Amino acid sequence: MKYQLTIGNRLYFSWSIAAVMMIEHAGLMELVDIITVYPDHEADVRPRIPHLAPARTLPTLTLPCGTQLGDSMAMAEELASRHPDRNMWPQDPKARAIARYLANEMHSSFGALRSSWPVNLRHSYKGLTAPEDVQAELDRLDLIWTHARQTTGSQTPWLCGEYSIADAIYAPMATRLTTYGFELGPTSQAYVSAHLSDPALRRLRAAGLAKGAVVQDCERDFERAPWSFVPAQIGTATQDGSQTVNTHCPYSGRPVEHFMRLGDHTYGFCNAMCRDKTMYDPEAWPEFMGIYQS
Ligand SMILES: N[C@@H](CCC(=O)N[C@@H](CS)C(=O)NCC(=O)O)C(=O)O
Incomplete structure (x- = not known):
């Protein structure tokens, strides 16, 4: 049985970002199913997750036994004590x-x-x-x-x-x-x-950008500047899948149906989400880089 982590939009929900980061860095992703909900604003969170009572905040970690944890520090402590080999807290x-x-x-x-x-x-x-x-x-x-x-x-x-x-x-x-x-x-x-x-x-940011959902309450009318970390390369979507480097999606292993141009080559993915999250920051995805560098 796996953990289930329910999170909000990766681009805006601070505690959800923290939860994903701690789980990724601990190497626990393979033990966790992530479910993302997309509330339009904060008051919309509770109605979207009635099944996560009594927590009903994002993130919520559902333990394999069904217990719900709705507090980020409780999740952190519980995961750290269940997986002591992952050194989620420093050893010193x-x-x-x-x-x-x-x-x-x-x-x-x-x-x-x-x-x-x-x-x-x-x-x-x-x-x-x-x-x-x-x-x-x-x-x-x-x-x-x-x-x-x-x-x-x-x-x-x-x-x-x-x-x-x-x-x-x-x-x-x-x-x-x-x-x-x-x-x-x-x-x-x-x-x-x-x-x-x-x-x-x-990766979290690229996946959020690929999904494209916007929380208007978190948007401001200020003058914009470019995001300070610029990926080395960004891909572009293309319809032309006649000559792809790969025949199977780097993430799912399924046959490719959506295509991205990067440098002189075309790469295939099983769906638009796999393509778009890669497009926004190709280097951040080891599964894709495995194909790109082969
Ligand atoms: N105590 C929670 C707070 C999490 C939290 O405040 N989440 C917000 C979104 S960032 C939320 O779910 N708000 C909806 C609500 O409180 O109704 C934690 O530590 O994780």
């Missing part, structure tokens, strides 16, 4: 304590950023100045991210050594800062860049 006790501290602070704080500056992986905006309450939270983020890296002596791009639950929990914050062009000090800015170039986050 000091680094683990800092990671727990930071993850829980994200979960309980940063109300100004969270209430008025929604996550939106579709766009970056420019020319914005953070209001005072938001600036105070940006300063706090800068302080605790820098503190975590210094105190744990992290030698990786992540907060407390290897990627941990703390990093998954801050992934949506990194994208939120990118969306609104809020910059922190150099150490924190490097941490934001690490998230943006993380293949797991790039």
Whole structure:
């Protein structure tokens, strides 16, 4: 029996993004069926998931026994204790304590950023100045991210050594800062860049863009800037499947019916979603790169 993770639109639902990141980075994807729902706005969440009572928030993790967990930190703790070999928290006790501290602070704080500056992986905006309450939270983020890296002596791009639950929990914050062009000090800015170039986050974004669903409440009328992480290559859809490199979809293994042009070649996929998620960021998908580089 698998876990079932019910999430909201990958481009906008912050806790859903964090849940996917922690599961992907722990290598637990093969144990999880992900079901995505597309509420039009926050008040539309509960009516869409009556079967997930008592949680009825997104994300909800349904355990193999049927128990529903509707709180991100509970999901994180439960998965970490059920899969101790995956090191979802750092192994070093000091680094683990800092990671727990930071993850829980994200979960309980940063109300100004969270209430008025929604996550939106579709766009970056420019020319914005953070209001005072938001600036105070940006300063706090800068302080605790820098503190975590210094105190744990992290030698990786992540907060407390290897990627941990703390990093998954801050992934949506990194994208939120990118969306609104809020910059922190150099150490924190490097941490934001690490998230943006993380293949797991790039896959999540590409899949969200491919689906195309928009949450209007999270869109703003500000002047737009390009997303700061630009993939090395982007594909284009084509109708011409007469000469494809592959005859079977890199993801499902089914015969190809939808086609993408990348460089001098045409690649096939079993459906438009497989094609489009690849198109937005080909390099982020190991299954596709296996064919591309062969
Ligand atoms: N305590 C939950 C909060 C998750 C949450 O607030 N999700 C929002 C969407 S990002 C939601 O489902 N809102 C709908 C509602 O509260 O009715 C967690 O830790 O995961």
